[in-house]
Amino acid sequence: MKRRIIACALAMSLAFTTGALGHGDENHGKKEDRSAEGHAAGLGRPGDPGDVTRSIEVEMSDAMRFRPDSIRVKRGETIRFILRNTGNLEHEMVLGTIDELKGHAEMMRKSPEMEHADPNMVSVEPGKTGELIWQFTRDGTFDFACLEPGHFEAGMVGRIVVGHEGE
Numbered sequence: 001m002k003r004r005i006i007a008c009a010l011a012m013s014l015a016f017t018t019g020a021l022g023h024g025d026e027n028h029g030k031k032e033d034r035s036a037e038g039h040a041a042g043l044g045r046p047g048d049p050g051d052v053t054r055s056i057e058v059e060m061s062d063a064m065r066f067r068p069d070s071i072r073v074k075r076g077e078t079i080r081f082i083l084r085n086t087g088n089l090e091h092e093m094v095l096g097t098i099d100e101l102k103g104h105a106e107m108m109r110k111s112p113e114m115e116h117a118d119p120n121m122v123s124v125e126p127g128k129t130g131e132l133i134w135q136f137t138r139d140g141t142f143d144f145a146c147l148e149p150g151h152f153e154a155g156m157v158g159r160i161v162v163g164h165e166g167e
Ligand SMILES: [Cu+2]
Pocket: 064, 090, 091, 092, 146, 147, 148, 151, 156
């Protein structure tokens, strides 16, 4: 199991590298930040439960949708996402930029049995509730998705807009 997680992390960094070479600089952050801190570092960092400023409940369903699928937060906020899986399939929430998520979804499709675990994601069994605590440290528009094979492709994605107060 451990080996598979490592394989996933390695492939993720390869996906980043390829993405960085393949596209122009359409990312929000500096690339150095991401390579230094790992996945999703461009949009913040894993949050401390003691710093949570707000909880946001998100439903995940077999309709391959998140509800809500558009979330607005203030820069600096630490959010406790409460993920309710109301379906009969496993679902997950992975935070990242759309390019990162696309790369990861591609990998999940090629190796569906692959286990993956990172601070920017949570998997939730059918009928269960999971939590993800994240601090948003940067303005911008970020994405999240379910990377269970086929779910991302079916449109199981959402968007988080991080801005200053009053925006
Ligand atoms: Cu899903």
